Amino acid sequence: xxxxxxxxxxxxxxxxxPYPRLLPRLLAAGGLFGLVAAFVLAVEKIALLKxxxxxxxxxxxxxxSCGSVMVTPQAEVFGFPNPLLxxxxxxxxxxxxxxxxxxxxxxRWVWLGLQAGVTFGVVFVHWLVYQSLYVIGALCxxxxxxxxxxxxxxxxxxxxxxxxxPVAWLLSSYHLAVxxxxxxxxxxxxxxxxxxxxxxxx
Numbered sequence: 001x002x003x004x005x006x007x008x009x010x011x012x013x014x015x016x017x018p019y020p021r022l023l024p025r026l027l028a029a030g031g032l033f034g035l036v037a038a039f040v041l042a043v044e045k046i047a048l049l050k051x052x053x054x055x056x057x058x059x060x061x062x063x064x065s066c067g068s069v070m071v072t073p074q075a076e077v078f079g080f081p082n083p084l085l086x087x088x089x090x091x092x093x094x095x096x097x098x099x100x101x102x103x104x105x106x107x108r109w110v111w112l113g114l115q116a117g118v119t120f121g122v123v124f125v126h127w128l129v130y131q132s133l134y135v136i137g138a139l140c141x142x143x144x145x146x147x148x149x150x151x152x153x154x155x156x157x158x159x160x161x162x163x164x165x166p167v168a169w170l171l172s173s174y175h176l177a178v179x180x181x182x183x184x185x186x187x188x189x190x191x192x193x194x195x196x197x198x199x200x201x202x
Contacts, residue, residue, distance in 0.1 A: 023156050027097030030149045031090045037145040038086030044142075045070055045081045058141045063194050068138035074131045082128075086146055089117060093153065115161050122154035129186060133193045151182055 044056040048070055058066035069075055075082055096114060100106070125147050132139055159172055171178060191198065 023160055024097050024100035026152060026156055027093050028101055029097070030153050031092075031094030031097055034086060034090035034146050034149040034153075035094055037142045037149075038083045038090055041066070041070075041083035041140070041142045042081060042087060045075075045083060060141070061197075063139055063197050064141055065138045066140040066142060069132065069136055069140040069143065072131075072136050074128065074136065077124075089121065090149075092117070111157075111161055114157055118150070118154040118157045121150045125150045129189075133189060139190065139194075147186070148183070152179055155179055155182075 040058075044058065044066060047054045048056060048067065054067075056066040056070065058064070059068070070081075078085065093114075096106070096110070128143065129147060132143070155175065155178065159175060163172070
């Protein structure tokens, strides 16, 4: 890898990226949170495979129930437990973040590969959101951590890769509003879907 030919880690004056130091930290921290959540899910899945009567630590009530999610086909979409995919993916994201924090610059192909990864991740996450809400009818708290991490990773990697295009300039100006609105939409869907249960707790 020839760093001298790679694009700079931080935007130079006049560049249109408003958060040049945010992305490396987000990749490192977000990747680490996602990695921990995926690892814990993998451990819980192994325990459940060993003992079908095992109750995962994240099975808190009829709605927040990892156990209900882990036994579904959606939890093994590619023929193996989804957390294994998360462990590999978030380990790569964390490594890239640490490399950037160390001051390295990455070639374009790495950014494009990362873009492909986070795009697949955000599509997969929203498919899982739909499955959890409207097919399985239960939520996995650790999975929700992965959801929460994947969304900003996709948003800011995309803005970085498109930073010199007009649409990215517009999104960059309102990136926090976009992120908060995205979260609120998912929270609203969860609230509406499980309102019959939430209302019993009031």
